[in-house]
Amino acid sequence: MLMFLKDIGVEAHRFGYILTHNPFILTESLENLQARVNYLKLKKFSSETVASMVSKAPYLLNFSVKRLDNRLGFFQTQLNVSASNTRDIVARLPRLLCGSLEPVKENLKVLNTKYLRIRERHMFLEYLGKAQYDPALPNYISLDRLVSLPDQDFCTMLALATLEDFYLFQKTL
Template structure:
């Protein structure tokens, strides 16, 4: 170990014991000082150090015994790189996450809980609790929070829940119904009973009314006059009998709740753009009521492909109207596969006729084996080429 020039000068100007103490203390201080501080101090003392060395050389010639004592003291100082001052770096290194551990160490690992054990708010629990997330959704809807706060459970909530249960709504569906339509809790029981009585007077069975309310939670929020106007519109516009009108409304009660404008537009599209006749539209609507509320763009895309690309006439589309409610991608993929195999034949009068319902609604494996006469692997490989 080397003694710096300033320490040597101090050793020469003080007694040996004091110099040794100062040297040891200086060594410890050096371990805590930054490199910049030591460099600055060392630079400022260069001129003084040259003078000190000249003084040291003169003093060495006059007193060689002092130099020998200093050299002995330096040898007795413990170097910083010795075992005494060496830091155990291996003990500070963290274990690798891929390192195998024993079963005893694995048992001692504490896995943090998915839910915080304590919290002053409900925020940490919202993402983990379906109930709280539903309540947050209700709170985000306009006026729902203030409306629910004003309700009394025994006076407002309980009687309406009992009413819905007596109507025939399943208990498992009550929560979903109230989530979609919490405003039913503010409707008077007299109005609710009047609307149910009206539907029953139109020969809707109690089971049908319960099913309609479960499918369309807002149904009982509409007045008797509105319900009557909607039923009259479908019966008159479509030229349906009362029985068929009840049938399509029971299957799709949203027809009584939504706007009539999309329904009117789809009826015009079927008549003017697609070219269906009145009786064909009646059959399409009574078979697939969803055509009335389907997306106009999707409806047009499917009909255009089936009629113009697959060359299927109106009569067959009206006979199998389920194709208008199918997925366009499935229709396109299967038709192109049959066309690739030379089996795309949709005319009943021709051999190897393939009906639209078998084209669209059979599972892939059955479609391949019975219609395309190919393997499922062949169909999957063909799909990758599209």
């Protein structure tokens, strides 16, 4: 198993992390593991990227080729992005492939929102001391409302500030 991980490019210092977080990888046949690596390479992930993905998300190689294909397809269709962009997203956050798809489905609007919009609004709320995203605590702000409300409603309903205050804050960024 360690030779397999080494052969696909995983750095030796990551072996312990991978085996500790996914001891089930030891029950997989080398043929199945190689088939999954080959599939990822077929989908144009570089060898270095595959090694990095396995290092960051040890459960990745436990998924069948069909399941990997379904997950990649889900992200491409739901996020409405190209295959290249899907590869970039998954390469940076390979755990997205391994986790539950429910949080992704629930937050599609957030994932499709421009980063600048989220960043500006979050920083404004943080500046006001109102950036509270834990539903168990008072004054909870849902990510959906953070990104979907028009600026006027965002200011009056979430930030409890004026639109002019928000525009002035944006100029300081």
